[in-house]
Amino acid sequence: MIEILSAAPLMTVQDMGRSGNYRYGVCRSGAMDRVALAIGNALLGNDENAAALEIPMPPVRIFFRSEINFALTGADCVATLDGSPIPPWWAMRARAGQVLSLAPPQTGSCAYLCLEGGINVPEVLGSRSTQLREGFGGLNGKPVSPGDRLDAVGNDVILPPGGLGAVPPRNALALSDWPGITLRVIPAAEYDNYTAASRDAFWSADWLITPQSNRAGYRLSGPDLTLTHPLELRSHGIVPGVIQVPPGGQPIIQLADAGTMGGYPKIGTVIEADLWRIGQARAGDRLRFIETDYGTAIDALEAVKQYLYDMRRQTALLRKAARRWEQV
Incomplete structure (x- = not known):
């Protein structure tokens, strides 16, 4: 379980969004950066649609009430755990009582905090995403605020002792050298x-x-x-x-x-x-x-899928090795 000590405006629980409801006037919602969410879930061995905390424009502070695996992806927010720096795009284990701090982002705008198994909130129309305008999903359809507590679904994944990370998509899927x-x-x-x-x-x-x-x-x-x-x-x-x-x-x-x-x-x-x-x-x-054109768009989507597939496969091998070492 985590407890929010300080929150960013419009910080919400999001997954990949709810599909198949456009005919009812219900939009997709979900993560603004679905690649960052997918990476965080992959690092932890979560289901790809597991819900996470979307944190637009930190700073924030989060208290770990129990020992838990977590991953930080998306915007580079100079994160620290009890004052010790955490690399960007990284998964590791937190001890009960530790505090995660995220500074204002140096690059990007949305950070994603993923927990082992995903954040445990009820599904509404097949998704745990928050829809603020309609007032449902996530944490009772509202932004996450100081004092709120969020449980993780949990899983049995074992991470390497120092954690593990991923190559950021801005490097792996770069389009140009233009700074914008x-x-x-x-x-x-x-x-x-x-x-x-x-x-x-x-x-x-x-x-x-x-x-x-x-x-x-x-x-x-x-x-x-x-x-x-x-x-x-x-x-x-x-x-x-x-x-x-x-x-x-x-x-x-x-x-x-x-x-x-x-x-x-x-x-x-x-x-x-x-x-x-x-x-x-x-x-x-x-x-x-x-x-x-359409053909190029399809090829580009396949490149994203291949990047995520390769990253899931590589991190799965590292987690498997970590489990073996623990059993020795």
Whole structure:
């Protein structure tokens, strides 16, 4: 069990999200960075959909009320356990009474604290994810606050004495040397309804993430995107990654808590393989879009899956070796 001593705003329990409920108006929700969550669960030998604590923009302090395996992934928050530093993307064992501290992130925005077996909260519609707008899932549909206690499901995994880690995806899946965030985008249904100048600007501009951004969507600031003629659309289904353009001409990238319907024109869609990149962005970061196609998007998703498969296999071997050494 862990107890929250201090919390970040909108810190919530999240898993991979709830699928199959769009027809009921229930969005996917789930982790903003699903790759970071998958890595944390893999390091601990958890089910890939185990729930964890999503910590946007620490600092936070967490008290371990019992001995437990844990993993920290996502944003690099200069973590310490009772003052001793913890490497980024690392899993290890905590003793009862120890305190985990996370400083404000040096890179990224969301840290993930995974516990052995996952965080034990009730499933709602097949997921333990928190949906703040609707008020269900996670810890009674609310952010995690100081004084809250969270139990772990638990498992029998044995970690190496010093712990084990993973190569961060920003290194293993790097796209470019540009210091900002690069996202691959497929042109969407209304792409051809924008002027040629707007289409060129969409691909060439450096887009700024504004403070009016949250788990539902990231609002961008840059050149105005204008239609060739007025366009009225009926509301239609949208998913995370869709880039809509309101009448003001400034795009919005729909994310984990986005609504299931919308009527703004769509100029593009961030591919599934790159959603983790935007999930680690924060206000003030700059984005660039790279035009891609469906085949490339599928190949990119396979590369992410292969990276996770290789990491799960390698860490499983290390945990197996640790179990053998303990039995000697």
